[in-house]
Amino acid sequence: MDVFLKDDQVATRNLTPGISVYGEELIEEEAEYRIWNPRRSKLAAAILNGLNNLRIENDSKVLYLGASTGTTVSHISDIAYEGKVYAVEFSPVTAKKLTRLSRQRPNIYPILGDATKPKEYMNLVEKVDLLYCDVAQPTQTNLFMRNMNMFAKDDALGILMIKARSIDVVQKPKKIFKQEEKKLKEKGFKIIEKVKLEPYEKDHISFLIEKNF
Ligand SMILES: C[S@@+](CC[C@H](N)C(=O)[O-])C[C@H]1O[C@@H](n2cnc3c(N)ncnc32)[C@H](O)[C@@H]1O
Incomplete structure (x- = not known):
């Protein structure tokens, strides 16, 4: 995975040299990188925070x-x-900006769609090596699993970003993380790495997941 890690900074090699996507700094190493x-x-x-088994x-x-x-999408596209x-x-206004980004970056295929209804975009998407889910919705673990079942290759990885407050504002984050983990395990998914996102994001966890069936 071609990322540049130095001290407390991470950067990706810019696919579109000279162009910054969201105001991020561009730096010169042996090529141009985007912080x-x-x-x-x-x-x-x-x-x-130490996630180290992700392969892209x-x-x-x-x-x-x-x-x-397309902030994170742009770095994955790099x-x-x-x-x-x-x-x-699924927000048309937001998806318009994503479409603009895809004109500069031909490896991005924007889809205006609802991740709870994967059948709607099944003809547009092939089997994938990585499924990344960050919809910040209460049912996101379920929709993540449904999309994994439809689109993930057998050896694919999944990343599920969980924001405790999107699931329940009252419960303790630790309890919510356990509950979402249980849902995944019950359906045969294996969590291979768990990384919390503090100090950058409060009460968030990332799960790196593989299919275990
Ligand atoms: C937390 S933001 C994602 C930030 C983005 N992952 C990044 O790092 O640049 C959540 C996004 O998910 C979208 N979203 C929420 N529910 C969705 C759904 N069911 N299907 C597709 N997108 C959804 C929202 O419109 C919002 O843009």
């Missing part, structure tokens, strides 16, 4: 649920520069 802001992207926060190859196929305007990033977003 990956952990306060804007939970995946950067997880990597800086230069030709990986990725399905990204909850793409928003890493999987010969691959494809299918980016699903």
Whole structure:
């Protein structure tokens, strides 16, 4: 996975040199890199907090649920520069910005769609190596599993970003994380790494998951 890690910074090699996507700093090393802001992207926060079994190859196929305007998507598009990033977003206004980004980055395939209804985009998406889910919805573990079952290759990995307060504002985050973990295990998914996102995001955890069936 081609990411640049130094001190407390992570960066990806810029697929579109000279262009910054969300105001991030561009730096020159042996090529141009984009600083990956952990306060804007939970995946950067997880990597800086020690996530180390994630594999994204230069030709990986990725399905990204909850793409928003493409902050994290853009860094995955840097890493999987010969691959494809299918980016699903259900807000039309937000998806428009994502479409603009995809004009600069041909490996991003924006999809205006609802991740709770994967059948709606099944003809647009192939089997993927990584399924990334960050929709911040109460039912997101269930929709993550449904999408994994439909689109993940047998050896694929999944990333599920959990924000405790999106699931329940009253319960303790620790209890919510356990409850979501149980749902995954009961359906045969294996959590291979758990990384909390503090100090960048409060009461969030990232699960790195593989199919175990
Ligand atoms: C926390 S933001 C994602 C931030 C993004 N992952 C990033 O790092 O740049 C959650 C996004 O998920 C979208 N979303 C929520 N529910 C969704 C659904 N059912 N299907 C698709 N997108 C959804 C929201 O519109 C929002 O843009």
